[in-house]
Amino acid sequence: MTERDENEALRQSLRELLIGEGPAEPPERAEALRTVLEFLDREYYLQAEQVVPDSDYDRLFAELRQLETEHPELLVPDSPTQRVARGLADTSATVTHAVPMLSLENSYNAEDLLEWDRRVRGLSGADEVEYCVEPKFDGSSISLQYRNGLLNRGATRGDGVQGEDISANVQVIGGIPKAAAFDQLGAALAEVRGEVVIDKAFFARMNETREAEGLPRFQNPRNTAAGGLRMKDPAEVAQRGLETFVFHLGYAVNADGEDLLAASDSPFQTHSGNLDHLLNLGFRVPGEAMGLRKGIAGVLAFIREWEQRRDDYRYEIDGMVVKVNSLALQRRCGATAHHPRWAIAYKFKAKQASTRLLRVEYQVGRTGAITPVAKVEPVSLAGVTISSISLHNQDQIAEKDIRIGDLVKVERAGDVIPYIAGVVAEARTGREEEITFPPKCPSCDGPLARAEGEVAVRCTNAECPAQAEERLRHFVSKNAMDIDGLGKDIVGRFYQEKLLRSITDIYKLDYPHIEQMKGWGKKAVTNLQQGVERSKSRPLFRLINALGIRHVGITTAKALTRHVNGLDDLTSLNQDALMQVEDIGPVVARSISEFFANPRNQELLAELEKLGLNTRTLGEEKPGQGVLSGKTVLFTGTLQRLGREQAKEVVERHGGRNMSAVSPNLNILVVGEKAGSKLKKAREIGSIVVMTEDEFLAFTSELR
DSSP states (O other): OOHHHHHHHHHHHHHHHHTTOSOOSHHHHHHHHHHHHHHHHHHHHTSOOOOSOHHHHHHHHHHHHHHHHHOGGGOOTTOGGGSOOOOOOTTSOEEEOSSOOOOOEEEOSHHHHHHHHHHHHHHHOOSSOEEEEEEEESSEEEEEEEETTEEEEEEEOTTSSEEEBOHHHHTTSBTOOSBOOGGGGTOSEEEEEEEEEEOHHHHHHHHHHHHHTTOOOOOOHHHHHHHHHTOSOHHHHHTTTEEEEEEEEEEEEOTTOOBTTSOTTSSOOBHHHHHHHHHHTTOOOOGGGOEEEESHHHHHHHHHHHHHHGGGSSSOEEEEEEEESBHHHHHHHOBOSSSBTTEEEEEOOOOEEEEEEEEEEEEEOTTOBEEEEEEEEEEEETTEEEEEEEOOOHHHHHHHTOEETOEEEEEOSSSOOOEEEEEOGGGOOSOOEEOOOOSBOTTTOOBEEOOTTOOOOEEOOTTOHHHHHHHHHHHHSTTTTOOTTOOHHHHHHHHHTTSOSSGGGGGGOOHHHHHTSTTOOHHHHHHHHHHHHHHTTSOHHHHHHHTTOTTOOHHHHHHHHTTOSBHHHHHTOOHHHHTTSTTOOHHHHHHHHHHHHOHHHHHHHHHHHHTTOOOBOOGGGSOOSOTTTTOEEEEESBOSSSOHHHHHHHHHHTTOEEOSSOOTTOOEEEEOBTOOHHHHHHHHHOOSEEEEHHHHHHHTTOOO
């Protein structure tokens, strides 16, 4: 599977979770949420791409946290709820921040802020708290370290614990002094946090110049700033017009190593006072956009003022940050592994554009779910032209009373999936039409149904062409049969040309005909044929996952293979028997039972077995007391002998458990070529055994 196909699969999983689809049982649901949140973190912190609004991210994050609270056995040390979001590339030169750069808890309305203030007063013991309010710049965070008054290094925020070393680039960024007299305040070593931004007027001029030179326009200031920080040539960085505002003094120690931020007799007693010190040392602070307020009422008034003024401000801001001003009270409030309890980000309402809803089209997913898609008059918003917007389901349409012909309000914050925030009711003419779901499937004219307790309307025709095409794409995907040479686009092309119509057709492809098709040659066809043949010997859990049984993902598929000897056994297990399998509840059990009781599915499985696919549980699929029993393993860098999924299967086959991040709970780190930050962090922890790929394979007796 290509990186593009993998990203599309992750985005599809994201879409399913956002509309209430996806796995239903807690273990599967938690795994899906972790995978999607890690994908969103990676895109945001490494690629500078915000895929969904913060509100959607927060909703998925809260759902995972609730699942882990209700089912403590699902909590793993490297869960997104237990750490700062990560996003570093293994190949990056990295440095460790003196103290972690934590994320901020988000709020979206006055009620959220009032509740947060209540918690702060309870934690701090104060009747009324003084808060510092400052703009939440829509830029890219950095850390600056000064040793003996000289700029020692610069780093991106990275994963919050480690960042990419950008020391050469920070030398040419505005607002960063090369020397700062921290010694006058008693600090021998200090670390300052700031936000790199681009003036909106400068950004517009830069795009005009690029357009005149025939170059593509930059999408938005935030992505442009983040990309500029990672450029190799500081001279090119200087042309980006990057500027820096500092927002926090994160670390300050004297020559004896004493923490000055915690010392009662140091000059560092309040957050606003620290910013004043930084201003006097030559740094830039938000100035007029920053205010001190006693009590939450004053904070809310200041936020409302700046929400009105945001468009007149020289820089993009998407909210305000509220911080307890007293450092002593900050220490009383403390922090979680993810965010400080003494600070919160208030997010402004997303920027909007109005456009006309022209019509609604309907897409069919592999499980038959019908998704309405609004087609609107093209409108530009946050640097992107929008013409299609998912409406998700009937309930959302009814809740917002969206009608064809409406003038609708479209929102997106940064580079996010657009959504309809509401309609401009006063613009209605009376000619608008209610949106009604089609009585039949738009792909096959089959009947539609909506199960009790579900939001999705589904096509119930098992032969539906649209479902068939999506099932084929799922079958060949990375976590399923992982067939090299059969990516999403190729499956679509083969389906349109009637080379593929069902899963069994994959194993009956007309290779001589494909070789004559445009864009194909002998080598490509040979690779495709080999990929198809290799898939026949995949472990049974992959085939079970590939079948696309509703609510069944790779975790449940593995649980089933530990319980049976082959697919034949699953046809004889009723719902009660299936519920005896680890982590399978009534919803998943019913789905599995119905799938294997279906005569057509039984015929499909029989034909797949005749075509040579493995339908039996291999001995190695049942993990026992192997050499990795009770141990955790993580892979980093580029492996030469194994694919990443193959490597994980080796771990499970020998009784181990795969991890996705370095932590003190990790036992073994297997390093391939270009191993980066994970190897460095493992060495710092000290207790982690580091192995090469060959050493790992020899240790597990898998070296061939």
